[in-house]
Amino acid sequence: MQQDLANRIEVTKGDITRLKVDAIVNAANTSLLGGGGVDGAIHRAAGPGLVEECRKLQGCPTGHAKITGGYNLPAKHVIHAVGPVWHGGHHNEGALLAGCYKNSLKLAVENHLKTIAFPAISTGVYAFPLERAARIAVREVQDFLRQNDSIEKVIFVTFGEDTYRTYQKVLAEA
Ligand code: AR6
Numbered sequence: 725m726q727q728d729l730a731n732r733i734e735v736t737k738g739d740i741t742r743l744k745v746d747a748i749v750n751a752a753n754t755s756l757l758g759g760g761g762v763d764g765a766i767h768r769a770a771g772p773g774l775v776e777e778c779r780k781l782q783g784c785p786t787g788h789a790k791i792t793g794g795y796n797l798p799a800k801h802v803i804h805a806v807g808p809v810w811h812g813g814h815h816n817e818g819a820l821l822a823g824c825y826k827n828s829l830k831l832a833v834e835n836h837l838k839t840i841a842f843p844a845i846s847t848g849v850y851a852f853p854l855e856r857a858a859r860i861a862v863r864e865v866q867d868f869l870r871q872n873d874s875i876e877k878v879i880f881v882t883f884g885e886d887t888y889r890t891y892q893k894v895l896a897e898a
Contacts (some may be wrong), residue, residue: 741769742799746837787823805845825864
């Protein structure tokens with residue numbers, strides 16, 4: 725990877741709700757009203773103001789994203805991206821997952837945000853194969869950052885050793 729691009733992409737381990745960045749991305753569902761996994765953790769840490777704002781958004785289609793405030797989170801905003809459920813790979817899952825990254829980054833730029841953290845969208849409850857998802861995530865972020873100077877840092881937040889190692893490997897090969 726080009727050095728300047730590599731400097732703008734980071735992989736960390738841990739809980740995304742602890743990060744003090746301009747926006748953390750949520751792996752949401754189409755209702756945007758909360759759920760389990762990282763979605764549940766974000767809503768718990770943000771407090772009830774988050775779901776109140778989400779209610780006004782009237783959901784979000786798969787592959788797209790919507791932005792809210794961060795409420796009690798250290799992050800200023802939450803970008804709620806809706807990943808696809810894995811149905812074997814022949815239901816446009818790859819393009820929909822790519823859309824989550826593209827549309828989240830687009831929202832970040834439109835809102836003048838400079839630092840953004842992503843979880844491994846769709847790789848938990850939605851069962852998207854991890855390495856395949858990591859390749860899509862890395863490719864979309866790299867392609868976007870090559871075209872855009874305003875975003876300073878993208879952090880991939882991995883929850884668990886397996887996810888961490890997979891992202892490290894995919895980034896090393898990119
Ligand atoms: N910080 C960072 N990553 C996390 C955290 C955390 N606190 N908690 C879990 N992860 P998942 P999905 C990781 O299942 O597959 C919800 O019910 C997790 O280990 O949260 O997109 C929504 O409402 C995994 O690597 O999201 C939807 O209905 C990654 O986050 C559905 O789950 C994504 O796992 C979305 O499923």
